[in-house]
Amino acid sequence: MVYFQVIIPIALALVALVVPSNRIRPWLIPITGVIHFCLTLWLLFNPEQCYVNSWLILDPVGKIILLNVSILYLVCSFYAAGYLQYRLENKNRIFVACFVAFIGIFTLVCWSYNLGVMWISIEATTLITAPLIYFNKSTQSIEATWKYLMVGSVGIALALLGTFFLAYSAIVGGTDASMDFYYLLKNGGTLNKGWLQAAFILLLIGYGTKMGLAPMHTWKPDAYGEAPGIVGAILSGGVTSGAFLAITRIWQICNVAGETAFTSKILMGIGLFSMLIASIFMMNQRDFKRMLAYSSVEHMGILIIGLSVGTTALFATFFHVIASTMTKGMLFLSSGNINRAYVSKNTRQVTGAIRRLPISGTLFLIGFLAITGTPPFAPFVSEFMILIKAFAAGHLVAGSLYILFMLVIFMGMGVTVLKVVYGKVPKDVVDTPYQDGILTAMPLVAFLVMILVLGIAMPASLTHLLNEAVSFMGKPI
Amino acid sequence: MINVFNSLLVMILALNLLALGSRSILSVIRIIAIQGILLGILPLILHEGLSIPQVVASLTAISMKGVVIPMVMIHAMKNIRIKREVEPIIGFVPSSILGAVITGSAFLLSNQITVSTGGYENMIIPAAITTILVGFIQLITRYKAISQVVGYLVLENGIYIFSLLLIEAIPLIVEMGMLLDLFVSIFIISIITNHINNAFSSLDTRRLTTLKE
Numbered sequence: 001m002v003y004f005q006v007i008i009p010i011a012l013a014l015v016a017l018v019v020p021s022n023r024i025r026p027w028l029i030p031i032t033g034v035i036h037f038c039l040t041l042w043l044l045f046n047p048e049q050c051y052v053n054s055w056l057i058l059d060p061v062g063k064i065i066l067l068n069v070s071i072l073y074l075v076c077s078f079y080a081a082g083y084l085q086y087r088l089e090n091k092n093r094i095f096v097a098c099f100v101a102f103i104g105i106f107t108l109v110c111w112s113y114n115l116g117v118m119w120i121s122i123e124a125t126t127l128i129t130a131p132l133i134y135f136n137k138s139t140q141s142i143e144a145t146w147k148y149l150m151v152g153s154v155g156i157a158l159a160l161l162g163t164f165f166l167a168y169s170a171i172v173g174g175t176d177a178s179m180d181f182y183y184l185l186k187n188g189g190t191l192n193k194g195w196l197q198a199a200f201i202l203l204l205i206g207y208g209t210k211m212g213l214a215p216m217h218t219w220k221p222d223a224y225g226e227a228p229g230i231v232g233a234i235l236s237g238g239v240t241s242g243a244f245l246a247i248t249r250i251w252q253i254c255n256v257a258g259e260t261a262f263t264s265k266i267l268m269g270i271g272l273f274s275m276l277i278a279s280i281f282m283m284n285q286r287d288f289k290r291m292l293a294y295s296s297v298e299h300m301g302i303l304i305i306g307l308s309v310g311t312t313a314l315f316a317t318f319f320h321v322i323a324s325t326m327t328k329g330m331l332f333l334s335s336g337n338i339n340r341a342y343v344s345k346n347t348r349q350v351t352g353a354i355r356r357l358p359i360s361g362t363l364f365l366i367g368f369l370a371i372t373g374t375p376p377f378a379p380f381v382s383e384f385m386i387l388i389k390a391f392a393a394g395h396l397v398a399g400s401l402y403i404l405f406m407l408v409i410f411m412g413m414g415v416t417v418l419k420v421v422y423g424k425v426p427k428d429v430v431d432t433p434y435q436d437g438i439l440t441a442m443p444l445v446a447f448l449v450m451i452l453v454l455g456i457a458m459p460a461s462l463t464h465l466l467n468e469a470v471s472f473m474g475k476p477i
Numbered sequence: 478m479i480n481v482f483n484s485l486l487v488m489i490l491a492l493n494l495l496a497l498g499s500r501s502i503l504s505v506i507r508i509i510a511i512q513g514i515l516l517g518i519l520p521l522i523l524h525e526g527l528s529i530p531q532v533v534a535s536l537t538a539i540s541m542k543g544v545v546i547p548m549v550m551i552h553a554m555k556n557i558r559i560k561r562e563v564e565p566i567i568g569f570v571p572s573s574i575l576g577a578v579i580t581g582s583a584f585l586l587s588n589q590i591t592v593s594t595g596g597y598e599n600m601i602i603p604a605a606i607t608t609i610l611v612g613f614i615q616l617i618t619r620y621k622a623i624s625q626v627v628g629y630l631v632l633e634n635g636i637y638i639f640s641l642l643l644i645e646a647i648p649l650i651v652e653m654g655m656l657l658d659l660f661v662s663i664f665i666i667s668i669i670t671n672h673i674n675n676a677f678s679s680l681d682t683r684r685l686t687t688l689k690e
């Protein structure tokens with residue numbers, strides 16, 4: 001089944017390269033989204049299909065990430081089809097092909113149980129998303145793509161070195177070298193401590209670059225700012241959660257090896273630093289797409305803090321992966337619509353969005369409230385649960401800083417968002433014909449429904465899935 | 478065999494310093510191509526009993542690192558009419574000296590690291606670390622986009638040297654995947670480099686400063 005999930009999108013990407021019409025080609029994206037989502041659902045109901053060989057296993061953690069991104073991609077795919085109809089002046093051949101192939105390669109990230117295969121597929125998601133950032137073909141988007149590629153490639157090269165260090169720590173520890181995740185978990189106790197710690201740091205830097213943790217986040221504001229909103233949604237929900245999955249893998253190995261105290265300190269430090277950087281740069285931020293990028297840095301920090309707190313906070317952490325992905329999806333797509341209507345992403349030109357675009361403007365505002373932890377939306381539940389578990393685990397200072405940063409971010413983000421949403425539509429604004437259409441507005445509503453449902457009454461099946469992942473991560477092998 | 482292996486590694490390290498000291502971008506690319514070919518030969522020497530997957534992996538590495546990737550980069554340079562000089566932040570002689578100091582200290586420090594068995598490790602680990610750091614020097618101290626790409630390649634070469642320690646642990650398909658990723662990334666970066674030149678009339682990354690806070 002994994003082969004279908006990987007090969008069908010790649011085959012459809014090849015189809016996209018030969019379809020001649022700019023107008024028809026984008027419809028390949030929703031087709032891919034629907035097929036991929038159906039296959040994911042089918043897998044969830046047929047757990048016996050989740051083992052292919054020792055390299056390709058879909059474990060409970062992988063299932064959550066795969067389901068998360070599959071839903072995100074499904075909703076975004078309809079938006080993408082609608083969005084590209086507004087951008088027919090730009091050739092979308094490469095864009096559609098890369099967008100379609102992305103989900104196939106991403107599936108491999110979730111399945112890979114060999115850390116080498118995992119590295120290859122994460123690197124491949126970086127490469128396949130680079131042309132997406134370049135879609136607008138302006139000088140700014142070239143700059144953003146260049147930074148994304150260089151920072152991302154160097155970061156991911158360090159992750160490769162970390163993977164090799166990890167394999168070598170097994171040799172120094174007296175067993176066979178291996179990049180097999182299950183083997184390393186089983187032999188975690190014998191790994192050489194020094195090499196393992198070095199491997200952990202390199203992998204955290206490498207995959208942390210992909211996640212956009214501070215101080216490796218420098219590509220993020222540029223890439224999210226210059227790429228179309230739809231690409232921001234896929235990058236901030238998809239690529240980052242794949243990198244987070246990779247970090248949970250190394251975290252688990254370090255746990256088995258008895259390095260929990262070491263990893264916990266580093267993760268907490270880097271998580272809080274990400275929140276600090278986000279709160280500083282979100283103050284007085286006039287560019288609302290860059291603001292969303294810093295918000296993404298913040299939420300990656302929250303995920304890492306959740307991981308640092310340990311087993312007790314894992315449920316909330318994985319829930320936050322889903323909650324923040326869906327809310328970010330809503331924010332990026334609505335910001336894309338606003339950007340389209342005003343041909344600007346600066347609050348000096350963009351005001352009164354709620355009058356100009358009633359649906360996108362309202363949902364942008366709701367998205368801001370949701371992501372900053374206002375009830376009754378899903379991120380409130382997950383952010384609050386992580387905080388409580390941090391206090392319960394004795395992280396008093398870290399917990400207090402967490403509240404402080406959340407507060408500063410709420411205010412900083414609020415100033416920018418309120419400027420965008422309220423006020424009068426400026427007279428001298430470029431007159432664009434863009435209005436919310438079904439394809440560009442309904443995906444936002446779908447995200448809203450999801451974060452509401454998840455925040456008020458989480459489905460029992462999802463609770464079950466999350467609990468499975470927690471017990472998988474927590475249990476000794 | 479260990480003598481041949483060691484002398485190849487020494488040549489690779491010498492090429493690092495040569496690359497740091499070269500003025501023309503084209504010759505730096507050629508130096509890195511030679512380094513890539515030598516790297517591809519290393520795994521063949523390391524193991525007496527040659528298996529087909531190992532030969533395939535080596536040949537692919539030689540052709541990718543030694544021929545295909547340098548050709549892609551030289552091709553990217555052809556379309557660009559610029560001063561083909563490296564233009565470093567710190568001069569050629571100081572950066573070569575820095576490279577030599579790094580090489581020396583890596584070998585001195587590597588004696589402190591616990592090593593599981595004698596033999597190849599004593600050379601591989603410091604050589605890998607040196608090459609990685611030389612790659613970083615090039616990434617940080619060079620302004621031209623294409624020189625930074627060369628730095629990234631040297632960094633990857635250093636990681637490749639480290640992977641020689643794990644030759645049994647890395648399956649053929651994984652090794653192929655890594656080389657393919659490297660090739661695709663250089664390919665895309667070269668395309669972007671061309672666009673940088675068209676849009677900014679220069680390959681100088683100092684001009685990429687519109688996006689900042």
